[in-house]
Amino acid sequence: MTPDRLSTTFAALADPTRRAILARLADGEVSVQELAEPFAISLPAVSRHLKVLEHAGLIVRGREAQWRPCRLQAGPLKDIAAWVEEYRRYWDESFDRLDIYLNELQGKEKKHERKKK
Amino acid sequence: MNARRNDYAAEPSADLELVMTRVFDAPRALVYRAWTKDMSRWSCPRGFVFTHNEGDVRPGGKWRSCMRSPEGKDLWLGGVYREVVENTLLVFTHSWDQPDGTPGHETLVTVKLEDYQGKTRMLFHQNFFDTVASRDGHRGGWGECFELLQEYLAA
Structure with a gap:
C-alpha cells in the first residue's frame, strides 16, 4: 500500500x-x-x-x-493492521538489539569496576 | 441478520495502539541514555545502518534520522519531543517520510521507564491515531475500528 x-x-x-x-x-x-x-x-x-x-x-x-x-x-482496515504489525516487528527487533547493547555497555563497566577493586 | 443495535455510538472500550513491555537488566539511566543518545546503535531493522541521527531532547525539540537499507535506499524519519523527564519518560511523535519527502502519517510514541526488581521495566506505547495533530476533537473512539479489524481478520 x-x-x-x-x-x-x-x-x-x-x-x-x-x-x-x-x-x-x-x-x-x-x-x-x-x-x-x-x-x-x-x-x-x-x-x-x-x-x-x-x-x-x-x-x-x-x-x-x-x-x-x-x-x-475491510481492505483498508486490513492494510492498517498490517502496517501496525510491521511496526511491532520493527520495535521487537530493535529491543532485542537494545538488550544486547545494554549488556555490552555494562559488560564494559563491570570490567572497569573489577579493575578498580 | 443481527438484531438492530442502537448502542454503536457509545464510547469505545479500547484504542488501536501498540503496547509492549520489556525488562532490561540495566539501570534506568542507561536505558534512558540508549533512547536519547545511542538510538543509532540499536533502533533499526537488521541490515540497516544509520547515516544521520540528531535530536534535541526537550519538549518541542525535533529529532531526525536516516537509515540506509541493505539495498542502499535511504529512509528518513523524524518527529518532535512532547514530554521529556530524565530517566523516566519520553513522549515523541514519529513518522516516516513519504517518497515525495513530506512527513507520512504521524504516530505518538510513549516510553516509560521504571525500576523493577533491580532492573528496568520499559513500557512502550505507540498510538497510531491520537497524535497531537489529530487529538483535538478526535480523542478516543478507535475501539470499534479495532473490533472491526479483529472481526474481519478472523473471517
Whole structure:
C-alpha cells in the first residue's frame, strides 16, 4: 500500500461519526436513511461522511437511486493492521538489539569496576 | 441478520495502539541514555545502518534520522519531543517520510521507564491515531475500528 492510501484511510477514520457509521455497517448493509437516524445530523451531512468513507475505499454503495445500501469493505482496515504489525516487528527487533547493547555497555563497566577493586 | 443495535455510538472500550513491555537488566539511566543518545546503535531493522541521527531532547525539540537499507535506499524519519523527564519518560511523535519527502502519517510514541526488581521495566506505547495533530476533537473512539479489524481478520 502506498503511504498516500494509508493517509487517506487514517483521515477517513479520524472522525467519531464516521467510525460509528463503520461500526454500524459491521452488522450488514444499511440504507443512508437508516444510518442517519441515530445521529443528530442532517441527511446531507451523513452523505458527506459516506463520500469520505467511499473515497477511502472503506465502504461501497449500491446503485439504486432510492435505496443505496452501504456496505463495509475491510481492505483498508486490513492494510492498517498490517502496517501496525510491521511496526511491532520493527520495535521487537530493535529491543532485542537494545538488550544486547545494554549488556555490552555494562559488560564494559563491570570490567572497569573489577579493575578498580 | 443481527438484531438492530442502537448502542454503536457509545464510547469505545479500547484504542488501536501498540503496547509492549520489556525488562532490561540495566539501570534506568542507561536505558534512558540508549533512547536519547545511542538510538543509532540499536533502533533499526537488521541490515540497516544509520547515516544521520540528531535530536534535541526537550519538549518541542525535533529529532531526525536516516537509515540506509541493505539495498542502499535511504529512509528518513523524524518527529518532535512532547514530554521529556530524565530517566523516566519520553513522549515523541514519529513518522516516516513519504517518497515525495513530506512527513507520512504521524504516530505518538510513549516510553516509560521504571525500576523493577533491580532492573528496568520499559513500557512502550505507540498510538497510531491520537497524535497531537489529530487529538483535538478526535480523542478516543478507535475501539470499534479495532473490533472491526479483529472481526474481519478472523473471517
